[in-house]
Amino acid sequence: MKTIAVLGGGYAGLRMVKRLTHEKVDAHIVLINDNEYHYESTQLHEVAVGNKEPSDISFDIRAVLPDSVDFIVDTVTSIDRDKQQVVLKHSQPVAYDYLVNALGFESESFGIKGVDEYSLSFNNIDSALAVRDHIEHTLANYATSHDENDLHIIVCGAGFTGIELLGELVERIPVWNKQYDLPQNGITVDCIEAGKTILPMLPENLSSWAVKFLADHGITMHSGTPITEVRQHSVVSNDKEFPGNIIIWTTGVQGSHVICDSGYAQKRNRVVVENNLSVKDHPHEFLIGDVAAVPNPDSGRFYPTTAQIAVAQADCAAENIVALLAGKPTHDFQFSSVGTVCSLGPGSGVAEIDQMGHWKFKGHKVGLLKRLVNDRSVLELAHVKEMLASR
The missing domain is CATH 3.50.50.60 (FAD/NAD(P)-binding domain)
Incomplete structure (x- = not known):
């Protein structure tokens, strides 16, 4: 049986596991994450000022995974791409046939002194x-x-x-x-x-x-x-x-340092991937989320690293792995934004929504929109129980 190793329990990684298990792939799925819990990184600023507690933006990963998924709580230190192994800080290396790297972001200092x-x-x-x-x-x-x-x-x-x-x-x-x-x-x-x-x-x-x-x-x-x-x-x-x-x-982010430490050709720890989200010359290896630089075919620029795009990339990469396992061709990543919501505290903000028309909002209405976005995010990764617990 083939092994699919998924690195990172953030938006992209958890969505990937959920899609693969939904498809009932004939493969052994291994999820590796630093912590036993998932946290909504888009709400970390609320914890930073004390408007929310960690329990308000997190849930237990094991509780939302099927028993068939092997969940390892450990830190990825590097990827041995020649041996097709994930090297861990405390555990034995994990061998893989398919790799999905969704290790997330780190802060970027841009080399500015101090x-x-x-x-x-x-x-x-x-x-x-x-x-x-x-x-x-x-x-x-x-x-x-x-x-x-x-x-x-x-x-x-x-x-x-x-x-x-x-x-x-x-x-x-x-x-x-x-x-x-x-x-x-x-x-x-x-x-x-x-x-x-x-x-x-x-x-x-x-x-x-x-x-x-x-x-x-x-x-x-x-x-x-x-x-x-x-x-x-x-x-x-x-x-x-x-x-x-x-x-x-809060000036910017880069991908996980594991990218550089593993010898990828990268910039700011992001790797330019193929249109189907695989790595050049490594068709069984996929990068999604903050570690991937994904070209937008319309603008020629790279897509921004947002939770919305990371989830869409996970869906595409999961479909492509399912296709590869079945000996079928993969398809290119395509993305259509549902809009942008920027909160200004819990009771205000600005938003542009592209669903059933083009809508613009500002003020108190955006507080409700932000809650709906957060609820949708949790549902895409977990279940109703976790969504209600995050309210």
Whole structure:
């Protein structure tokens, strides 16, 4: 019996296993993941500021897997592609006939001085909790330090994650003001972004509305301001310096370091895959999600690394493995977006939806849309029970 090894229990990896088991493939499926649980990475920013707890965005992987799937909780250190083995930190190597690499993302510093030493980022539950602990410790410290920089929060990057984090901060700051008996309007938030346009993936009227919403709630945006250095108590952009003792880095992500460590031809730990999502000269090896650079045949550019696209890639790769097992030809990846939803805290946001027409939303309606998106995400990976538990 053939063995299919799936690396990573994120959106792409879990969706892959669900599709393969649904198809009842005649193969031994092995899922390898760092943790016993899956977490909704698109909601990590809510944990980072304390608006949600880890249990609100996670569920037990074993509970949603069929008994036929072999689940290994361990860390992938590298892939021996010649021997067709996955090398693990604590267990014996896992041999495979088909490999699906969906190992996910890591934060990207772009080589900017001081980023790793003096800023915090979040790409999993532990790092999100570390951000929360740092924020709360620093704000509490103001009572004895009287250092205004303890009340200055700097968010580096105004991409999707950065903007959603700012929205959560708007919601949380009044709670912190009361909790730590802080001066009125004492907490300040600066967002520093190299690009001149905020949320360029959305229509201009929606992105402008989001920027105005944040400004109206005390967030100061600095677009067209590239970060040149991060220091212990400030962020520098050429000749400008922004002081603050809470520095959160959200400027970008790269694929898992396992890609580079395993000798792939890559850029930012992403591998350019074939149109059917396999790796060149390795037709039984598929890369999906954050480790894959997938060309968009219409634009010639690579698709962005979103949860929506990762799930669609998992569906395509699963269908292609089923085809290969049956001796049939594979098909190319095609994607049609259902839209974009950007939350600005639990009660507001902006959204563009391409379902049964083209719809644009802003304000309180987007809170409900975001919940529907989150519910759909859990259902695509697990069951109704997990969806209800995440509410």
